[in-house]
Amino acid sequence: MIMDNIIEVKNVTYEYSEDNISYAALKDFSLNIERGSFTVILGHNGSGKSTLAKLLNGLYKPTSGDVLVDGINTKDEKTELEIKRKVGMVFQNPDNQLVASIVEEDVAFGPENLGLEPAEIRKRVDDALKSVDMYEYRESTPHHLSGGQKQRIAIAGIIAMQPECIVLDEPTAMLDPKGRAEIISTVRRLNIEKGITVVLITHYMEEAENADRVLVMNDGGIIADSTPKEVFSNVERLKNVGLDVPQTTELLYRLKSAGLPVNTHVISIKEAADEIERALHSEDN
Numbered sequence: 489m490i491m492d493n494i495i496e497v498k499n500v501t502y503e504y505s506e507d508n509i510s511y512a513a514l515k516d517f518s519l520n521i522e523r524g525s526f527t528v529i530l531g532h533n534g535s536g537k538s539t540l541a542k543l544l545n546g547l548y549k550p551t552s553g554d555v556l557v558d559g560i561n562t563k564d565e566k567t568e569l570e571i572k573r574k575v576g577m578v579f580q581n582p583d584n585q586l587v588a589s590i591v592e593e594d595v596a597f598g599p600e601n602l603g604l605e606p607a608e609i610r611k612r613v614d615d616a617l618k619s620v621d622m623y624e625y626r627e628s629t630p631h632h633l634s635g636g637q638k639q640r641i642a643i644a645g646i647i648a649m650q651p652e653c654i655v656l657d658e659p660t661a662m663l664d665p666k667g668r669a670e671i672i673s674t675v676r677r678l679n680i681e682k683g684i685t686v687v688l689i690t691h692y693m694e695e696a697e698n699a700d701r702v703l704v705m706n707d708g709g710i711i712a713d714s715t716p717k718e719v720f721s722n723v724e725r726l727k728n729v730g731l732d733v734p735q736t737t738e739l740l741y742r743l744k745s746a747g748l749p750v751n752t753h754v755i756s757i758k759e760a761a762d763e764i765e766r767a768l769h770s771e772d773n
């Protein structure tokens with residue numbers, strides 16, 4: 489089977505320079521993102537996640553190596569806008585991303601800049617607001633909405649540009665648990681229903697539960713790249729790079745250390761409960 493990659497990062501090194509001292513935040517970094525996939529990137533502060541995010545839509549250009557979006561090199565200045573349209577970015581702070589004082593005007597901002605017909609803009613704005621479940625708030629003032637709602641408006645603004653891929657850099661970091669859950673279920677739905685490729689950067693382990701693929705970054709490189717179950721079952725490796733594991737995995741890990749024969753390859757609460765019950769029964773026999 490031929491892999492269809494929307495993004496290819498090839499041997500990228502990215503250096504920040506300050507006072508004649510340069511520091512490589514990414515070192516000979518390579519990564520392919522398959523079209524239509526849902527990838528979660530984890531890693532402690534300073535591991536290079538945001539640097540990678542900004543390289544994915546051409547906001548940063550590699551110091552060496554190449555980033556290809558849909559086969560187009562981000563170094564090519566002529567296609568800069570095309571790349572920004574293909575890969576939408578959502579950042580941490582929703583307040584910094586909203587530009588207009590009415591929700592629907594905010595969502596219309598991107599499509600207007602694409603120079604689309606008013607009828608097409610109207611349609612895109614309505615569709616985008618419906619897809620993040622915020623249509624009923626179209627005439628509201630973003631200022632009065634919750635953090636989770638504001639972040640969904642920011643996502644709608646990206647969706648209205650009809651991107652191939654959305655990169656979200658810790659979009660839930662400033663939200664409460666309810667807002668976080670809203671964002672995670674919204675992006676998962678956009679991935680499944682619209683086929684939009686999602687790259688979600690987070691440090692909440694639980695948000696990786698439903699990903700197709702989890703990458704763990706450390707010190708400008710990748711130290712794990714697999715399914716959520718595989719990645720989280722390696723508890724020692726995550727702890728070694730200063731990351732926590734989901735609470736369910738932590739519980740199973742401790743039970744296993746205490747001698748209960750449980751399998752740590754589960755993440756959801758239901759699976760964990762079933763696994764503990766199974767292990768307890770197998771002890772009885």
Ligand code: ADP
Nearest residue numbers: 504506513531532533534535536537538539540
């Ligand atoms: P993360 O998002 O995983 O916290 P970043 O990509 O923001 O990591 O940072 C990776 C490394 O690059 C860190 O060591 C950070 O200090 C450094 N860095 C990030 N931004 C800059 C900058 N503007 N100038 C200099 N160094 C930076």
Ligand code: MG
Nearest residue numbers: 537538539657
């Ligand atoms: Mg960051």
